[in-house]
Amino acid sequence: MKKKVGIIGLGHVGAHVAYSLIIQGIPNELVLVDPKEGKVASETQDLRDALMYCPHTVTITPGTYADLGDCDVIVNCIGDITLCATGNRLDEMNYTAAQVKSYAKKVKASGFKGYIVNITNPCDVITDLLAKEIGLPKGHIFGTGTGLDTSRLVSQLSQQTGVAHQSISAYMIGEHGASQMAAWSCVSFGGVPLSVLEKTDARFAFDKPELQKKAIGGGWVTYSGKGCTEYGICSTAARMVRCILNDEKRIMPASFALDGEYGEHDVFVGVPCLIGKNGVERVLELPLTEAEKADFHRCCDDVRKNIATAATIPAAE
Structure with missing residues (x-):
């Protein structure tokens, strides 16, 4: 059975989500997407280097938003952690809401019909935004929340x-x-x-x-x-x-x-x-x-x- 997961955003959180997924053998395939192509290439290489010592085999590929269409699950992790230095997650909102609005239509255009788990802060607000922008059935989009x-x-x-x-x-x-x-x-x-x-x-x-x-x-x-x-x-x-x-x-x-x-x-x-x-x-x-x-x-x-x-x-x- 294919179990394909996409990750959008490969900062501290996104990269660790990827590692957590492969070390537990949760997906069979992992697609990595980030606006920075160099970051995608580096994380793909590093994760592949770990596979020999992981208990499961996972196919890891760099991708674009168009490659997310046949994923079963997408984990949304885009963000700028430096904007949280104030101790208020809302200080990320101007950046993250703008980013999500810019690529949500690309995810939708890919034909994606699966499930989205949102991490991006402010989590409840961005989860709502993703739901409105992508328009999947109820239950398909939720956040890590509390x-x-x-x-x-x-x-x-x-x-x-x-x-x-x-x-x-x-x-x-x-x-x-x-x-x-x-x-x-x-x-x-x-x-x-x-x-x-x-x-x-x-x-x-x-x-x-x-x-x-x-x-x-x-x-x-x-x-x-x-x-x-x-x-x-x-x-x-x-x-x-x-x-x-x-x-x-x-x-x-x-x-x-x-x-x-x-x-x-x-x-x-x-x-x-x-x-x-x-x-x-x-x-x-x-x-x-x-x-x-x-x-x-x-x-x-x-x-x-x-x-x-x-x-x-x-x-x-």
Whole structure:
């Protein structure tokens, strides 16, 4: 079975997504696309050099937007990480929205009918933009959203309690940005609600505002020391691709367009989604408290404002 994945943008994130995909043997074929031809050639060579020691064989080819037409999945990674130095993902928007508007029509013209996983920031806004520009069926375009932020929250919970990451159920939801929130009322450990455990075990008595702050700001801790983020986001995106290609039916946070769920419409935000061969196959509604619902609605309103701003940005020439 052909499993062909294209990657647009080969900066720190795109290159690491490519490596994560081949080291796990997720696709059979990988097509690399970037406005800089030299960058494409260099990354193709480096990845091919790694294949002898990888557990799987993957065909890696440099390509153009026209070569993406028969891909099963495209991972959109275009960006300029230096624009994030302020600590605000929205500062990338003037650049990334213009870039996406310039090449989305080329992706559409290629005849692409598969699935797009968007990483490019601001993630929710650019995912919305891709959906509007390319016009694929519902479920075919979604973003990494709060997937990485959720991992950061779970990491904090694991460090304090000693419980393995895989035994913790918790979600950051809303914007992949400053207004996102932790759904504390839905956190559980092996099925036991946090609200039960925190009454009897000091390890589960969390400073919730502080942990939420760390989950939101984790990316800037990484950025401050190395000038980029790589491993966490590439692992998040690679898992989403694997969910599609292997029809995993895995529930994980993704940026997706709400259509009545949580009382919201026509806005891309991070929520738990069931991901399988049909992309996002279902949005799962968490039983949020009234206070959490209010915070979530405010977050959605913030994203809508940014989507409106992105619509006014002209395409790059």
